Amino acid sequence: MMKFFRRNEKRQLMGLISPGALWILIFFNLPLLIMLFISFVERGRAGGIQIPPVYTIENYRLFFNACATEFAGPACNPWLYLSIFGHSVRIGVIVTFWCIVVGYPLSYFIAKQKPILRDALMVLVIIPFWTNFLVRTYALKQVLASEGLLNSLLNTLQLINQPLEMLFNEFGVVVGLIYGYLPFAILPMYTSIEKFDHTLMEAAADLGASPRRAFWRVMLPMTLPGVIAAFVLVFVPVVGAFVTPDIMGGGKVEMIGTLINRQFGVARNWPFGSGMSMILMVLVMIGVIAYFRSGSERERSAL
Amino acid sequence: MANEFAVEMQDVLKQFVTPEGGILSAVDHVTMQIKDGEFFSLLGPSGCGKTTSLRMIAGFELPTSGKIMIKGNEMSQVSAHQRPVNTVFQQYALFPHMTVEQNIGFGLEMKGVGKAERSARVSEALEMVRLPGMEMRRAKQLSGGQQQRIALARALVNKPEVLLLDEPLGALDLKLRKEMQLELKTLQREVGITFIYVTHDQEEALTMSDRIAVMSKGKALQVGKPEEIYERPANKFVADFIGETNFMDGIVKGQNGKVVVVDLPGSGEVRVESSRTFTSGQQVSVAVRPEKLRLNHEIEGGNNLKGRVEDVIYIGTDTHYGVRFPGGHKLRVREQNIKQSQKELARADDEVTVGFSTTSPRLLTE
């Protein structure tokens, strides 16, 4: 009887899960498999892929050696793609760093408010999601432009006499990305901080810890899960971002995302684009796993 | 300069703004002195301002007005982490991400005590609270009673001038609580540190304390030794809150030296010794403890009131009798069951006499 019940329950569970599982399978894993396939074949003459498919690993080799192609000129830099990837990681680290450094105190501030104000502030954090991402990025561009809001303001205040170059460079891209991804950092950190029992800070103070030491020794370690979640939620999409670098960088800032985007667009090299996507995915995954590993090891060695 | 007081509160007021926008005096002009090495209890019902008083001494709250001195030093400019006091929190507040050893060693680490000495003193502290060898456990892996001891060790290991304890036994079951009461008291005598102990349990306060401050609605109503508080309560609230007390409302008829004659309308007259002076016609409350009353036992030169038994409750060690008098006054009488086969002294509806001496009751006016 018990057994029957359990099996029945299991079947029910499967029934409940399967639509979701099917959804993920079709719209998530299948495209990934298609991309994996494309990354191992030669490109077609006019874009797309060669039919019938010709299998090759050239697309992967190209990423690690940009000169491994018939189109390579004499000034070819074999490290080109790798350096773009490195650059993307750098921007990812900078953006994630600022999102956490700005987002943490903000989350703390919100968590400390009375319930009504707290909810209102969280709505303010989430509201930008209701507006189209492109529209928001263009709006930010207007603010940062040489004739834009910020430059005019600084000019009026006579703090500058020449407009600051805040667009079409790395600065603009970084600001755009921070602006876009800050809410993703705030949400998980807010959740952690809101759950944190503030009596522990009083206990730390009671035992002689200054507010600063109490923060490093008690509050930060206890809200670390939120910080790690913020790191993953910001870092992963930022490394692969292509819309923001495109708009804010005006084509002058190359990131791995814009590079991949171009392969599917003007460059019409689907196999290379797919190959780079796979590499990006694997490298980011390895990076995140390594980060977690070192985190839990740090915790273990602290015992 | 040596100071005989560990902590002094001088006319301390603490006001909060309530959610409705009103102002609440959680601690209302409290003045008290806590002597060095004393086991001092703050006793009162929930919401009377005990925790707030403790938090001001610890430095988590600043008084709205008034002064707090620790060891003779004024504390208004000294923040919590610099005060020579440690707290045992009501919910223990152990650091969940640290081991027991790290928890207990935290205060020493903040003081810059080296690792070797720290670990020696942590072991010592664990032995003191009778949990040796627990260093590597985590807070979550401990029972409530164990967490309580760790919290105690974490505070005591720092050898503070004053230890503040906020209902530290509140979350424990009765048996463990009784055990810990004795243990805490013994520990306090051993280490000689001043304890300020918050509780709403009058029995606990009476058992453990050298002195007690009874608080109500933010005010300290009476400060004194347990027997003073019990035998000579300053007002009706204290008499009622500490132990059980019978109150009979009456009117002063006259006073002859120390003896005051009080008329209990309809029930008769009683004579009560008092060092205070009363005027005729004054409203008073005759307060007398149930164990000071005798059933059907004439007290020579004392008071003997006639009434009718309303209820009899046998509780093992004692039997309680509720006696009603013609004027509506009621007394609860507690008779100890000394003889094994003691028959009930009376049954419901029996006519009885309740006797008590002139020194047993207190006359209370507020």
Ligand SMILES: Nc1ncnc2c1ncn2[C@@H]1O[C@H](COP(=O)(O)OP(=O)(O)O)[C@@H](O)[C@H]1O
């Ligand atoms: N931070 C605060 N804000 C507003 N009111 C408070 C605050 N802390 C305590 N109170 C109020 O002050 C009164 C005394 O509280 P407390 O000192 O905690 O009492 P006790 O510990 O004796 O139960 C209560 O009415 C409580 O609601």
Ligand SMILES: [Mg+2]
């Ligand atoms: Mg309290």
